[in-house]
Amino acid sequence: MNDKRQLQEPLRVAVLGSGNGSNAQSIIDSIETGSLNAKITCVISDVENAYILERARKHGIHAEFISAAPFKTKLEGDAEKKYIALMQSFQTEVVVLAGFMRIVKTALLTAFPNRVLNIHPALLPAFPGMESWKQALDYGVKVAGCTVHIVDEGTDTGPILVQKSVPVLENDTPATLHTRIQAEEHKAYPEALTALASGRVRLEGRRAVIE
Numbered sequence: 001m002n003d004k005r006q007l008q009e010p011l012r013v014a015v016l017g018s019g020n021g022s023n024a025q026s027i028i029d030s031i032e033t034g035s036l037n038a039k040i041t042c043v044i045s046d047v048e049n050a051y052i053l054e055r056a057r058k059h060g061i062h063a064e065f066i067s068a069a070p071f072k073t074k075l076e077g078d079a080e081k082k083y084i085a086l087m088q089s090f091q092t093e094v095v096v097l098a099g100f101m102r103i104v105k106t107a108l109l110t111a112f113p114n115r116v117l118n119i120h121p122a123l124l125p126a127f128p129g130m131e132s133w134k135q136a137l138d139y140g141v142k143v144a145g146c147t148v149h150i151v152d153e154g155t156d157t158g159p160i161l162v163q164k165s166v167p168v169l170e171n172d173t174p175a176t177l178h179t180r181i182q183a184e185e186h187k188a189y190p191e192a193l194t195a196l197a198s199g200r201v202r203l204e205g206r207r208a209v210i211e
């Protein structure tokens with residue numbers, strides 16, 4: 001997956017998010033502490049006052065609100081074109097979805113083939129979709145977690161890069177379980193990006209092999 005890039009150069013990552021941006025923060029922190037050889041080219045949000053934009057600006061990262069209207073749940077049409085154009089203008093290699101509350105469509109996936117990543121708060125393929133931590137609790141599983149995967153045309157179906165597990169405790173509420181999962185998310189995304197940045201990821205069918 002990495003054969004064309006110069007491995008000593010920082011991996012050029014764009015981050016898309018709609019909310020708090022704690023995953024974006026974990027990536028920023030990993031870069032700033034030197035554990036991840038990457039550069040965030042831009043942060044884009046479909047929500048004008050999303051905190052993720054403020055977090056990025058605090059670190060001198062280009063941060064932009066781009067409306068995705070008229071669609072409510074997907075990124076398509078003119079908005080999609082604007083997102084792609086901005087990311088390409090910064091020579092983005094990898095697109096990181098970090099709490100981006102929209103389905104991304106073919107044009108974006110084609111512009112960054114096998115290079116759009118998502119983080120999902122469950123051990124996929126269990127509990128795709130919304131509020132997975134609540135689904136896990138309601139189902140009664142004893143182990144929950146998070147997954148970083150390559151985005152394909154399906155929902156939460158692409159090749160898995162990194163998974164982290166957490167125990168489900170008897171007295172967990174959706175909020176306490178979500179918090180424990182999020183702490184692992186903040187390790188999982190930097191780990192997946194570090195593997196990509198160092199050229200250690202190879203795709204074998206739907207298996208992402210990390211060497």
Ligand code: GRF
Nearest residue numbers: 020021022023099119120121
């Ligand atoms: C995370 O829990 C992630 O799993 C889900 O959206 C949330 C984003 O959180 N896809 P944040 O905006 O990174 O804090």
